[in-house]
Amino acid sequence: MANTDLALSARGVRMEYRDRSSDTRLVAIEAMDLDVADREFVSLLGPSGCGKSTFLKIVNGLLKATAGEIRLRRNGKGREDAMVFQDAALFPWYSVLDNVAYGLVCAGVKNDEARKRAAPLVELVGLQGFEAKYPYQLSGGMQQRANLARALAVDAPILLMDEPFASLDAQTREVMQAELLRIWNAAQKTVVFVTHQIEEAVYLSDRVIVMSARPGRILADIEIELPRPRALELKRSAQFTAYADQIWKLLASQHAPAAPVGQA
Amino acid sequence: MSVESATTYRVIYPRVRRRRPPLVRWYRRNERVVLGLGGLAAFVVLWQVLSGAGVVDPLFFGSPQGVFQAGVREVQIPRFWNDVRYSLTEVTVGFLASLVLAVPLGLAIGWYRRVSFAFDPWLNFLNAIPRPALIPLVVLWVGLGIEMKTIIVFLGGFFSIILPTVEGVRTVDQQLLDVAHSFRASQRRLFTSVVIPATVPFIAAGVRLALGRLLIGVVVAELYAQTEGIGVLIERAADVLDGNRMLFGVLLFTLMGVLTTEAAGRVERHFQRWRPSANLDLEEGT
Ligand SMILES: Nc1ncnc2c1ncn2[C@@H]1O[C@H](COP(=O)(O)OP(=O)(O)OP(=O)(O)O)[C@@H](O)[C@H]1O
Numbered sequence: 001m002a003n004t005d006l007a008l009s010a011r012g013v014r015m016e017y018r019d020r021s022s023d024t025r026l027v028a029i030e031a032m033d034l035d036v037a038d039r040e041f042v043s044l045l046g047p048s049g050c051g052k053s054t055f056l057k058i059v060n061g062l063l064k065a066t067a068g069e070i071r072l073r074r075n076g077k078g079r080e081d082a083m084v085f086q087d088a089a090l091f092p093w094y095s096v097l098d099n100v101a102y103g104l105v106c107a108g109v110k111n112d113e114a115r116k117r118a119a120p121l122v123e124l125v126g127l128q129g130f131e132a133k134y135p136y137q138l139s140g141g142m143q144q145r146a147n148l149a150r151a152l153a154v155d156a157p158i159l160l161m162d163e164p165f166a167s168l169d170a171q172t173r174e175v176m177q178a179e180l181l182r183i184w185n186a187a188q189k190t191v192v193f194v195t196h197q198i199e200e201a202v203y204l205s206d207r208v209i210v211m212s213a214r215p216g217r218i219l220a221d222i223e224i225e226l227p228r229p230r231a232l233e234l235k236r237s238a239q240f241t242a243y244a245d246q247i248w249k250l251l252a253s254q255h256a257p258a259a260p261v262g263q264a
Numbered sequence: 265m266s267v268e269s270a271t272t273y274r275v276i277y278p279r280v281r282r283r284r285p286p287l288v289r290w291y292r293r294n295e296r297v298v299l300g301l302g303g304l305a306a307f308v309v310l311w312q313v314l315s316g317a318g319v320v321d322p323l324f325f326g327s328p329q330g331v332f333q334a335g336v337r338e339v340q341i342p343r344f345w346n347d348v349r350y351s352l353t354e355v356t357v358g359f360l361a362s363l364v365l366a367v368p369l370g371l372a373i374g375w376y377r378r379v380s381f382a383f384d385p386w387l388n389f390l391n392a393i394p395r396p397a398l399i400p401l402v403v404l405w406v407g408l409g410i411e412m413k414t415i416i417v418f419l420g421g422f423f424s425i426i427l428p429t430v431e432g433v434r435t436v437d438q439q440l441l442d443v444a445h446s447f448r449a450s451q452r453r454l455f456t457s458v459v460i461p462a463t464v465p466f467i468a469a470g471v472r473l474a475l476g477r478l479l480i481g482v483v484v485a486e487l488y489a490q491t492e493g494i495g496v497l498i499e500r501a502a503d504v505l506d507g508n509r510m511l512f513g514v515l516l517f518t519l520m521g522v523l524t525t526e527a528a529g530r531v532e533r534h535f536q537r538w539r540p541s542a543n544l545d546l547e548e549g550t
C-alpha cells in the first residue's frame with residue numbers, strides 16, 4: 001500500500017454469538033485482522049454466513065466484538081462511518097425523502113434543511129418523483145437505492161456497504177457501480193463493500209478480501225492492480241478474468257460441508 | 265403450435281374495468297353502507313310489522329314506533345339530558361385518563377427491562393381481576409357518584425390499552441432499531457422515529473378493545489350505583505316495564521359505541537397511511 005494513513009484498522013476481531021436458550025456459543029468470526037487505507041476500496045467476499053455482515057456491524061458499532069480492537073480514523077466534522085444495510089431496512093412510516101434525510105436529522109439538522117440536503121441524493125439514486133412515496137410503494141431495488149442514498153446523505157468518510165446492489169437488475173447495477181465509483185473518487189471516501197459477486201468485487205476494488213466459511217477468517221487478501229478509471233470493457237480483459245478465476249477457486253474450496261453449529 | 269396438439273391451458277384474464285352506468289358506480293362505491301342500512305331497515309320494518317300483528321309481544325319486545333315515541337318523550341325531559349351528560353362525562357374522562365396513562369407507561373414497560381421487571385407482576389395480577397368485582401370496593405372508597413363510575417371505566421380502558429402497547433414495543437423490528445443506532449439517534453429520537461410508530465398499530469388495537477370494555481364498564485357501574493346516567497334510565501324504565509324506553513336507552517349506548525369506534529378508526533387510519541392494508545379501502549374505492 002502506498003498510502004500508510006489508515007482509515008480503518010481491525011486487530012484480532014473475534015465474534016461469538018451466545019444462544020441464551022441452549023447456552024452454546026456460535027463463533028461467527030474467528031479472527032479478523034484488516035487494515036484499510038484512507039480512500040481505499042476494499043471488498044469482502046465469502047460464503048453465506050461467514051460473518052461479513054457481523055464484521056460490518058462491529059465496525060459500525062452496532063455489535064460489540066467478543067475480542068479484538070477496531071480503530072476508525074477520526075472525522076472532525078461528524079460521523080466516521082455510515083452503513084448501507086443488507087435488507088433495505090427503510091422506515092415504513094417515513095416517505096422516501098424522510099428516510100433519506102434520517103441520518104441528517106439524527107445528526108441534529110433541522111427537518112426542512114435535512115430534506116433539502118437529501119433531495120439531490122434521492123435524485124442521484126434515480127428516485128426522483130418518488131420522494132413522497134412510502135417504502136411499500138417501491139420495488140425491492142428501489143428500496144435498496146433509497147437505503148444507499150440514506151447512507152450517502154450523512155457524508156461520512158467511511159462507507160460500510162452490505163450487499164447494496166444485490167437486488168438490482170444487471171443494468172441498474174452497472175449504473176450504480178459507476179455512480180459509486182464516481183462518488184468514491186469525487187468525495188474521497190473509503191469503502192468497505194460486501195458482495196457475493198466476484199465480478200463486482202474485482203471491478204470495483206483496490207483489494208478483495210476472501211473469507212473462509214464460518215467461523216470467518218481471512219483466506220486471501222488480493223490486490224487488484226487494474227488501472228483506473230476502469231471501463232466496462234475491462235471486465236472482458238485477460239487480467240480481469242485471471243483475478244476472478246483466482247477468487248472463484250478460493251471460494252469453491254470453502255464449499256466443503258459446513259462445520260457443525262455450537263462448537264466453541 | 266400444431267392444430268392437433270392435446271395440450272390445454274388455463275387462461276388467466278385481467279381484471280376488466282368496464283365503464284358502468286353512474287347509478288351502478290355509485291352503488292359499487294357505497295355498497296357497504298347501502299347493504300348495511302338496507303339490512304337494518306328491513307329488520308326494523310319486519311319488527312314493526314310483527315309487533316303490529318301481535319306476533320311478538322310489544323310489551324316485552326317493544327316496537328320501532330314505540331321506541332321512537334319513547335325517545336321523543338325522553339328528549340323533552342331535563343333529567344334525560346342530565347343522564348346523557350353523566351354517561352358521556354364518565355366515558356370521556358375515563359377513556360382519556362386510561363389512554364394518557366397507559367400509553368407512556370406501556371412504552372416504558374416495553375422498553376426498559378427494569379421497569380418491566382417491576383411492573384409485570386402487577387399488570388398480570390391486576391388484569392386478572394374481573395373489574396365488576398371491584399365496584400363495591402370502589403364505592404367504599406369514593407361513594408356512588410360519578411367518580412366511582414369513571415374509575416371503573418378507566419380500569420377497563422387502561423388494561424386494554426397498556427397490554428398491547430407493551431407487546432408492541434417488545435416486537436419492534438430489530439433491523440430498524442439497528443438503523444437508528446447506526447445513525448446515532450438519540451434516545452428521544454429512537455422513540456419518536458421507531459418505537460412509537462411501530463407501536464401505533466398495537467395501541468390502536470388496544471383502543472378498539474378499550475372502547476368495548478369501557479361501555480360495559482359504564483353500564484355495569486351505572487346499574488349498580490343507580491344514581492345518574494343512561495344505565496339508570498334503562499333501570500327506571502325496567503321498573504315500570506316500559507320495553508320501548510329500555511330499548512331506547514340500549515340504542516343510546518349502541519350509538520355511543522358506534523360513534524366512538526368510527527372516530528377511533530379514522531384516527532387510526534390517519535396514523536397508518538404508511539401501511540398498505542390501511543390504504544386498501546381508499547384505493548379500491550376510487
Ligand atoms: N443476531 C444473531 N444471533 C445469533 N447468531 C447470529 C446473529 N446474526 C448472525 N448470526 C450468525 O453469525 C453467522 C454470521 O452471520 P452474518 O450475518 O454475519 O453472515 P454473512 O456473512 O453476512 O452472510 P450472508 O452472506 O448470507 O449475508 C451466521 O452463521 C449466523 O448464524
Ligand SMILES: [Mg+2]
Pocket residue numbers: 052053054086162
Ligand atoms: Mg450478510
